[in-house]
Amino acid sequence: MKPFTRRAALALGGAAAGWLAARPFHSNLPVLNGTTRLDTTPTGLVMNDASGLSATPIHKHLVLSEDAGDALIATIRRELAEASTANRAFNVGAARHSMGGQAIPRNGTAVTFDNGNVEIDTGNRSYRTHAGARWSEVIAALDPTGWSPAVMQSNNDFGVAATFSVNAHGWPVPYGPMGATVRALRMILPTGDLVNCSPTENSDLFNMAMGGYGLVGVIVDLEVDMVPNARLAPTFETMKAEAFPRAFQSAVDDLAVTMAYGRLNVERDAFFEQALLVTYRQTDDQEALPTASGSGWMSHVASRIYRAQLGNETMKSFRWWNETTLGPALGSGEVTRNSLINEPVVTLDDRNPDRTDILHEYFVSFDAFDAFLTACREVIPASYQEFLNVTLRYVAQDDQSDLSYATTPRIAAVMSFSQEMTKRAEADMRRITEELIDRISQDGGAYYLPYRPHARLDQLSKAYAGAAKFAARKRELDPKLVLRNNLWDTYLERL
Numbered sequence: 001m002k003p004f005t006r007r008a009a010l011a012l013g014g015a016a017a018g019w020l021a022a023r024p025f026h027s028n029l030p031v032l033n034g035t036t037r038l039d040t041t042p043t044g045l046v047m048n049d050a051s052g053l054s055a056t057p058i059h060k061h062l063v064l065s066e067d068a069g070d071a072l073i074a075t076i077r078r079e080l081a082e083a084s085t086a087n088r089a090f091n092v093g094a095a096r097h098s099m100g101g102q103a104i105p106r107n108g109t110a111v112t113f114d115n116g117n118v119e120i121d122t123g124n125r126s127y128r129t130h131a132g133a134r135w136s137e138v139i140a141a142l143d144p145t146g147w148s149p150a151v152m153q154s155n156n157d158f159g160v161a162a163t164f165s166v167n168a169h170g171w172p173v174p175y176g177p178m179g180a181t182v183r184a185l186r187m188i189l190p191t192g193d194l195v196n197c198s199p200t201e202n203s204d205l206f207n208m209a210m211g212g213y214g215l216v217g218v219i220v221d222l223e224v225d226m227v228p229n230a231r232l233a234p235t236f237e238t239m240k241a242e243a244f245p246r247a248f249q250s251a252v253d254d255l256a257v258t259m260a261y262g263r264l265n266v267e268r269d270a271f272f273e274q275a276l277l278v279t280y281r282q283t284d285d286q287e288a289l290p291t292a293s294g295s296g297w298m299s300h301v302a303s304r305i306y307r308a309q310l311g312n313e314t315m316k317s318f319r320w321w322n323e324t325t326l327g328p329a330l331g332s333g334e335v336t337r338n339s340l341i342n343e344p345v346v347t348l349d350d351r352n353p354d355r356t357d358i359l360h361e362y363f364v365s366f367d368a369f370d371a372f373l374t375a376c377r378e379v380i381p382a383s384y385q386e387f388l389n390v391t392l393r394y395v396a397q398d399d400q401s402d403l404s405y406a407t408t409p410r411i412a413a414v415m416s417f418s419q420e421m422t423k424r425a426e427a428d429m430r431r432i433t434e435e436l437i438d439r440i441s442q443d444g445g446a447y448y449l450p451y452r453p454h455a456r457l458d459q460l461s462k463a464y465a466g467a468a469k470f471a472a473r474k475r476e477l478d479p480k481l482v483l484r485n486n487l488w489d490t491y492l493e494r495l
Contacts, residue, residue, distance in 0.1 A: 049101060056106050093214070095157050099359060116141075211404070230258065267316045267317050385419060390413055405464070457495075
């Protein structure tokens with residue numbers, strides 16, 4: 001049996017009040033390929049994202065599935081030129097799992113890449129993949145040959161180039177963001193020029209595009225590191241929350257540990273007092289690895305337990321007991337590296353039209369973890385938001401990305417809330433987000449950009465010291481500002 005500890009909340013990342021100010025403000029319009037039709041917009045098209053709170057009018061939406069060759073390049077150039085001539089925004093996405101319109105061009109041309117082509121180069125321990133390939137397709141291609149992505153997002157639904165563009169991280173150690181595992185890429189600039197980029201060739205463009213949210217160019221394909229797949233066995237250690245940084249650092253420094261993550265308890269009465277550290281090491285037997293699977297029915301059971309926490313402190317305690325006591329006692333068993341990461345985010349889908357899963361993520365240095373705990377204990381339980389989970393991961397120092405969130409080695413805290421789809425809840429979420437960012441940034445921490453646009457501009461500038469320089473360089477590369485999204489419109493345009 002595989003208990004919830006392996007990844008239930010890693011997948012995330014997931015009642016209207018009875019008075020006028022709290023009425024739902026989302027739309028229940030039917031969705032087709034990520035777009036909806038609404039006659040009040042110029043073309044009647046609206047695109048949303050995973051939050052359900054980012055309904056944005058667009059001009060058109062194209063799904064492109066051509067191989068990363070001349071035909072695709074010609075199409076992108078043509079669409080870029082058309083958007084530029086019409087002074088429309090242009091943006092390429094995949095799953096669009098961001099939560100604040102960071103992959104949506106307002107009144108512009110939205111392109112979805114949908115091509116899973118993957119070519120393996122065993123000799124170089126790398127693979128070349130179409131920008132729109134989903135991680136599930138990468139795993140499906142690598143697994144039969146005994147390989148695994150070096151780093152990917154924690155779920156397999158997302159696109160490879162999208163992961164690079166938000167500079168997402170995973171839970172293999174001792175890695176930094178996924179972008180550090182990209183060896184090279186091809187990208188079409190707003191001018192239509194096709195350029196090769198890597199840490200050594202056009203490195204300035206590479207570093208901008210790494211975590212650049214599609215504002216630099218349109219990525220066509222990428223060459224990415226891969227590592228051997230392996231059979232792994234977990235260990236579990238429960239401790240006081242204040243002891244977690246030291247234990248986590250020891251795990252990261254242990255060369256035998258290949259994957260690791262942590263968890264904190266979320267009951268309001270004992271909020272963030274206990275921590276769980278889960279580490280994975282290779283077993284002696286590495287022969288005849290099974291085909292990569294997900295966790296199957298157990299993830300669906302875990303999902304029901306996860307959802308049962310909503311408004312139920314007893315269930316939150318039960319889940320913590322399951323993670324720290326029952327699961328380890330039953331023995332989670334050995335599992336392959338690819339099976340651990342081969343899980344769709346839909347496993348934890350809420351299916352409640354009156355609520356939405358909202359993620360926060362904060363990056364704190366190891367020596368600032370105690371201050372982080374204090375801030376969370378004082379801010380989160382005082383709100384009326386339903387807090388369901390936090391997962392702790394390691395992120396190595398990132399000196400490449402212009403918008404780096406890990407200027408030192410960091411503990412990443414991925415938080416999951418269940419939020420009412422109401423104006424009142426949105427206002428409360430904005431309030432606690434600003435409070436948490438203020439507290440965490442006091443100690444040099446940062447927050448992650450793909451989520452709800454609740455931070456103030458001064459908070460973004462403090463967390464991302466290179467933001468103003470990034471915006472200035474963006475204007476040089478793209479003077480007509482063709483490549484735009486809500487991150488640009490809300491923040492970077494004002495720098």
